[in-house]
Amino acid sequence: MATSMVQRNLPYVKQQFTAALGNSSVVVKFISVAVFGCYFLSFSEAAISYTTVTPGYVLPPNFWVWTYLTFSFIEAHVWIMLFDVAVIVFCGKLLEPLWGALEMLIFYLLVNISVAAITTSVYVFVYFVSKNEDYLFHTHINGLAGYIGGFAVAVKQIMPDNILVNSPFGKLRNRHIPILLLIIAIMLRLAGALDGPYPIMFGAGILVSWTYLRFYQKHSNGNRGDMADNFTFASFFPDTLQPVIGVISNTIFSFLVKIKACKKPQRKYDVSSPTTITVSLPGTDPQDADRRRQLALKALNERLSKTDPQVNWPSMDEGEATKKEGEKSKDIKEGSPSASKLPVPDFKENAKHVDDDVEVV
16 A cells, blocks of 8 residues: 555656756755765765765864865765755755855855764764774764754744644644754664764754854845744743753853854844834844745745636626626615605604503502
8 A cells, every 4th residue: 555655656756856956056956966976985985985074084184174075965875865865955945945045055065064073073072081993083974964954943943833743742843843853863873773973963953053043144134143032942842841941042142142152132223213112133023024924925825826727716807897786786776766665663652652551560
């Protein structure tokens, strides 16, 4: 049954994937082709050594820093490679209309390079603790795990309350996806289905992408970041944990502001109105809200375009004609003799007769 379902839906999936890839920009096409082509390099040990990030070789005196640009194209498992390509194409279809091709490229490079640096630091720290050289020279950091985590964060930013699944246990929304995927990655790593660095890269991708989108991404209206309440770091977690996470994250943010690693949000005061003063934060003005609603409107238009073409909706001309016919019939009824000779009841006289018939007990 499952095989027949896959065979029945495979042509549709292939058609949609081909259409999405054909309508995407050069950036998305290049990354997709590079990930697919570089998969075959994973069969060569020498190619893996020179294209993936090895913590011991990016440090002095080797400085294999070019691997920070090539590691994301290398995948050792075919199913992960296919999943990466699908995420890249879907990311281009979803985010590129809002961000543009240049912003997509900046996001891709920023997240992947930062993820490689953070993961390298983690393995260097583990080496200093364990004194095991395998963590330095036999660990290969590769793939798009960090970028997939960043894409999940970007989807949460655009459509945080979009419901994906309705279940007896509750509703699964986009804001739950980053942490849920991180938990799944950790479980698959414990089961041996994923390589060691994958959960670390995924978690680093979530952290880096949220930091960039929250504080540094520049928008067309001149604002930077997104200070909306539904995009706080605590909003990634369940409602019961959000107060605790909020206290911890706010404390860390205050410390980063003091050391000038982050900037405190600038409030804009609008005193043009004589009666009210408007205070706004970056990411909370109507332009930023419209940016998030564009995708929802696009999805709605796609659904409406799939409705039955046989349905004939009334045009404006038909509506005007119907309105005129109704007014004409109304005028005829008002001018008819029967309408003008209708008896008008005398409510005062009726009330007098009722009072006469009532007995006082």
